Amino acid sequence: MSGVRVLVGTRKGAFILTADGTRRDWAISGPHFGGWEMYHVNGSPADPDRLYASQSSGWFGQLMQRSDDGGKTWEPVGNEFTYEGEVGDHLWFDGTPRPWEFKRIWHLEPSPEDPDIVYAGVEDAAIFRTVDGGRSWQELPGLRTHESAPRWQPGAGGMCLHTIIQDPVNRDRMFIAISAAGVFRTDDSGKTWQPINRGLRSGQIPDPDAEVGHCVHRIAMHPSRPQVLFMQKHWDVMRTDDAGASWHKISGDLPTDFGFPIVVHAHEPETIYVVPITSDSEHYPPEGKLRVYRSRTGGNEWEPLTAGLPQANCYVDVLRDAMAVDTLDPCGIYFGTTGGQVYGSADGGDTWAPIVRDLPAVLSVEVQVLP
């Protein structure tokens, strides 16, 4: 029977949760890299035993770890991230220019075909790539040197490149998202980029048609329809049907459309999930009830999923990289909270159960299906 491996990054280490295909009984391994901030742990689709982990701390900076045996053992690999060429300025919170400065890796996105190729999303915002299994990393500087970059500004969490989506059909195309610049697309394998934020409306910026400056929290795609992207913005849940040429709002009847993660069901491209959060100043669920909302209609019509989730006195948050889906049937959905719980559903969200309850604050969740 196939199994699943859930990769959890937390404020104080990484954890690996494994189960067979029933997804009922779980084994917990960790903490790996105890005491370190693990922003992201992700596996190669081409070789599930090849894992990469972003390890960092305020004391000792950024490290990168690689495993070739599914997380049993790890090896530190290259941790030198050098911006290419002249490092320009972006806008600081007070409107003054400030030079780009490397802080950490937020997100790792391995190539679907080659376990040695991985893209890394960086704070301050840039995209890097390794083609040698993490030993060395090179920037794709066309993004950071885009003409709009001097106008990019950090969000409250830093000026982070947090989402990387590789188009499964058009291999030269890739989408990335930056808080708080917006979404960008390349059609030439990362040489040049264009902002694709038309239709986004952000009350925090005065120009309703601003090309950049949008606090995009997450974007998601179903691999069978690479023209369709879903977005959880700072406020607003959005959708594009033309690969980002235009976006429209699909918040519909959500109780609040502030939130961080958004994912798409593995087998139903019109079924999407969000976790509504009260507001940008109250980062916890409305009414203390932890509810995942599911739309089976590609947005606008949403239903709360509550079975097995706390419906009183729950004031955790779910961060942007902390939700994932597996490809089993029925589709499994997983998310981690800032309270250290990781919840799983083996039936597409109808019912939930905690896999583990008392981890450090969860920063990221990924899931692999194992043969």
Added chain:
Amino acid sequence: MIRIVLPAHLKTLAKVNGEVRLEMPGPVTQRMVLDALEARYPMLRGTMRDHHTGQRRAFVRFYACEEDLSNESPDTPLPSRVAAGEEPFLVIGAMAGG
């Protein structure tokens, strides 16, 4: 011989127990010690000093002989008792929240 004591996280990273001992003849400087340490344990590169500027990371300190040498020039000779292996060179993760 130089004796170096690493903070717990860097010991784990470098897979060392106890002190690190490096054979280094003659007068030594902070830079020479850190260069030799990173050459022996390449995974420590970037954790104590910035990759590009070589500057000490903000929350890393260097102590020896009950003195804070963090802000000394990296090319100042270390105390003779450190060079003689009588006192260790301490790499410290500064106290800070978290």
